[in-house]
Amino acid sequence: MNNRKIPMRMCTGCMEMKPKKELIRVVKNKENEVSIDLVGKKPGRGAYICKNINCLDKAIKSKRLDKNLEVKINDEVYGKLKEEINENENVDN
Template sequence: MQKKMPLRKCIGCQEMKNKKSLIRIVKNKEDEFFVDLTGKLNGRGAYICPTQDCLALAIKSKGLERSFKCQIPEEVYEQMKRELGQNE
């Protein structure tokens, strides 16, 4: 019997995808944001596809603000752009 693959929704394109193929952004209790490439950091998580297109859609539609219910500092978006640039 095959195991179920966990699915998560991308905050950019709004598509359900395999959790392992997405990048996780985490907000911890101290309201700090991290790009979690391992998927194991503690805190509230949101998922995004590892493409510049999905990041642009997430910024335009305020996907992170909606997921975390707070303002997102510009540094978080800059860090995400750097991480996505390294992954491509």
Template sequence: MKKLPSRTCMGCNTQKLKKELIRIVKNKEGKLSIDRTGKMPGRGAYICDNQECLKKAINSKRLEKCFETQIDESIYKELENTINKECNID
């Protein structure tokens, strides 16, 4: 049985395959960025590709706790734009 790498979402706490999640990474300088390749060096946190989980993560401040730093509004905005907007209602 092969084991695919999985990580826990900071929003819903569910384990998912790494490739299904969006990675946020903190580099040596303490700068946060969204890692679309999954290969950037640094400490990473993961979130599902949906707005619901992003909202949960923002409200619970779990990303702040995880990275032990303040998270800039622009990072959240960027995440919001990165994440699928599949739930749009006409």
């Protein structure tokens, strides 16, 4: 049996290390445009957030996503993140 290494990333909300597949990636490209990367393949600097609304609220309040990506994130991106998290919570329940 081959034990595969599971890539771990830190959530910017709760600051816990979790498997990469359990997190949502927010990416900043070379033109400083911020977008949500659900596949995890977009080029650019990435930051990760749990699929949990409480983690997103913590990240927004402390501006950790802004600091990690070194750019001001607009409300549209936060709105899309909230929609994505709400969709995931509804699917899980």
